[in-house]
Amino acid sequence: MHSGNQRGSGRSACLETRIGRLRLKNPVIAAAGEHLIDAAGIRSAILAGAGAVVGKSTNESEAAKDQLTRAEYVALGPDWRPVPWGPDAPPATLLTRSGLTPLGFDDWLAQCVAMDRFAARHDCLYVPSLILAAPEPAVRMAKAVEAAGLRVLEFNIGTPYASQAAQGAVATELSPARVGELTRMMVQAVEIPVWVKITGQSERVPELAAAAFAAGAESVVMAGRALGLLPDLDTMAPVLGTSCGIGGWWNLPLTCHWLATSRAALGPGHSLIGINGATNGADVARMLLAGASAVGLSSEVMLRGWSVLEEALATLEAYCRDKDLTVADLIGRAADARKRFADMPVLDQHWKGFIPAPLSGAMTENEDD
Ligand SMILES: Cc1cc2nc3c(=O)[nH]c(=O)nc-3n(C[C@H](O)[C@H](O)[C@H](O)COP(=O)(O)O)c2cc1C
Secondary structure (H helix, E strand, O other), X not given: OOOHHHOHHHOOXXXXXXXXXXXXXXXXXXXXXXXXXXXXXXXXXXXXOOOEEEOOOEOOOHHHHXXXXXXXXXXXXXXXXXXXXXXXXXXXXXXXXXXXXXXXXXXXHHHHHHHHHHHHHOOOEEEOEEEOOOHHHHHHHHHHXXXXXXXXXXXXXXXXXXXXXXXXXXXXXXXXXXXXHHXXXXXXXXXXXXXXXXXXXXXXXXXXXXXXHHOOOOEEEEOOOEEEOOEOOOOOOXXXXXXXXXXXXXXXXXXXXXXXXXXXXXXXXXXXXXXXXXXXXXXXXXXXXXXXXXXXXXXXXXXXXXXXXXXXXXXXHHHXXXXXXXXXXXXXXXXXXXXXXXXXXOOOOHHHHHOOOOOOOOOOOOOOO
């Protein structure tokens, strides 16, 4: 374990990264979730050393707030059975049905301002997050966020839940044209950088990202979780009763694929934030190599606690030291080394090493034997 004085700005400069015009002291972002509803949770993420902390999102929808009172969470082991919630859980899949902050907008904004001040003292960026319900209230709230002096805005238009939640509570935008329109609306409303969080429930993630950047987004956060349904063998009903947001460590390669394909489509000059499936510092490095300039961790921190952030930073710093590279050097290296299938060498019956031995009797050609 590293000592407390390595927290925050005490870490080495090799971890610095840039998201558009903003500098982060390191690329580890504590991403929104229930553990970042209360000020004490937000302060904990800041004290754990995160480069940025995204607070729990809000919008104007009462249905979205109400949803928090119906929210449920379960950690699942590799056999899809529940495992105890907490730091000792095995590598877990999280099945959740979440809602938005219980705070009214004025209280939420006051909390954002206080958290931004606390974050600034620790060289951390506090990121207020709005989830789209309807366009006009989103613009009004964004202007209030800017007027309150906040330094950046995350605009989530890709929650997993739109098809399952009350109508108009949250959005899952699937069309590049609409992503462009909504991003432009926000970018024209405020001068602070706008980070747009997009859905992963699409085969068009790079096109959604391209549309957001073309409309002026300073970063695109990719990508939101999928929906899943898990039948319970005892009750024969869905676990938690509904389709739910589903995520876990296994999502990492899917996110890395979206990062790499987006980087290939857009070029290296765009600040991508990787999210969905990072659980530790090695995963942060993997997402950086796939093209992210910073990486969000949410479920793993909510499940296991703030030490996930501290350990991610320590691991990432050790990795950079071992490789004698900075975070900036890592960004996109695996993405840029990615080949196409036809570029790969011809191998001699390589596939035969990957199939099971035939059953006895299966080698004969005579069906009568
Ligand atoms: C219980 C829970 C609550 C969440 N709440 C929010 C939220 O308020 N705003 C938001 O933008 N994302 C929210 N997310 C999404 C996470 O920030 C993140 O995008 C997602 O969980 C994938 O990353 P992970 O694998 O690190 O968890 C939530 C996720 C979970 C599991």
